[in-house]
Amino acid sequence: MNLADLNKVALAMVAPGKGILAADESSGTIKKRFDAIKVESTEDNRRDYREMLFRSQDAMSKYISGVILYDETIWQNAKDGTPLVKLIEQAGSIPGIKVDEGTQPLPGCPGELVTVGLDKLAERLKKYYERGARFAKWRAVIDIGSGGGGSGTGGRGIPTMTAIRVNAHALARYAALCQAAQIVPIVEPEVLMDGDHDIDRCYEVTQRVLNRTFQELRVQRVALEGMILKPNMAISGKKCPKQASVQEVAEKTVRLLKSCVPAAVPGIAFLSGGQSDEEATAHLDAMNKIGNLPWGLTFSYGRALQAAPQKAWSGKAENVPAGQRAFSHRARMNGLASTGKWDA
Ligand code: 13P
Numbered sequence: 001m002n003l004a005d006l007n008k009v010a011l012a013m014v015a016p017g018k019g020i021l022a023a024d025e026s027s028g029t030i031k032k033r034f035d036a037i038k039v040e041s042t043e044d045n046r047r048d049y050r051e052m053l054f055r056s057q058d059a060m061s062k063y064i065s066g067v068i069l070y071d072e073t074i075w076q077n078a079k080d081g082t083p084l085v086k087l088i089e090q091a092g093s094i095p096g097i098k099v100d101e102g103t104q105p106l107p108g109c110p111g112e113l114v115t116v117g118l119d120k121l122a123e124r125l126k127k128y129y130e131r132g133a134r135f136a137k138w139r140a141v142i143d144i145g146s147g148g149g150g151s152g153t154g155g156r157g158i159p160t161m162t163a164i165r166v167n168a169h170a171l172a173r174y175a176a177l178c179q180a181a182q183i184v185p186i187v188e189p190e191v192l193m194d195g196d197h198d199i200d201r202c203y204e205v206t207q208r209v210l211n212r213t214f215q216e217l218r219v220q221r222v223a224l225e226g227m228i229l230k231p232n233m234a235i236s237g238k239k240c241p242k243q244a245s246v247q248e249v250a251e252k253t254v255r256l257l258k259s260c261v262p263a264a265v266p267g268i269a270f271l272s273g274g275q276s277d278e279e280a281t282a283h284l285d286a287m288n289k290i291g292n293l294p295w296g297l298t299f300s301y302g303r304a305l306q307a308a309p310q311k312a313w314s315g316k317a318e319n320v321p322a323g324q325r326a327f328s329h330r331a332r333m334n335g336l337a338s339t340g341k342w343d344a
Contacts, residue, residue: 006226014267014296039315288340
């Protein structure tokens, strides 16, 4: 492993004014997004859609430091035969790849999930590196139970320490394998915002998850200088009657991350997790306005960058310029938020 090079890539991923486009929806997830805009999820439509994003010159060259791809996409060519990976590189952005293989029920822990995909990961990483990937992503999912009778997807006693431990262990196994393959791991332990829990419950669960994750990363000798953390924000559950303000989310998230994430980590890039486009931008901006942070703090958004361009495009070739304008706008807003210069 060449740690200096890993560190260089990680720093480029969180360069001021830039952030990451998460375009790594699995076939199942992109189908859901396409269903919403009444577009059939064929291989060609998926390619056309992603080609539209990666050819958005303004957004890609100025605001998007890297793109997380799904396995299908990393091997796909644009309509003119250029590999999609090349389009990303030509725009000055870094190609990355989602390498987890989704979740499975965790035995003994009803309602909880464990992320899978470690088998043969070393071989897969080698092929992805040859294709141009310089970073990877693995997402663990932690649900917050409703505490009984509420509207959360889990139940009382969730998350269990078992679910937190096995997911942290897998994240660290993945991260160590990535670094051995000269690929920067994005470590993503996502505490879901589904449910009726308040922001303080989210804070407490996320703190437990992050502490355990960094403990495992240390045990498995992952070099913190060569990774990026992709966490959720400390935020109210979607169905919580009392929604925390932008300022409260920003202050609590910064406090939480400062207490859990070592300064050796070059950067933190948030997931949007179901926040609206504008909320995701406002929260990131408010955190960067607080300032004085030991790591770069930016976005690695999927939905909050893509909902608008998906709607504008709606599967029609003549809407490509409108889709690109919508994408460029969101990318620019989040780019501004990554330096605390966005204004509502
Ligand atoms: P969202 O921003 O839509 O949550 O997606 C980011 C991501 O990569 C989730 O794994």
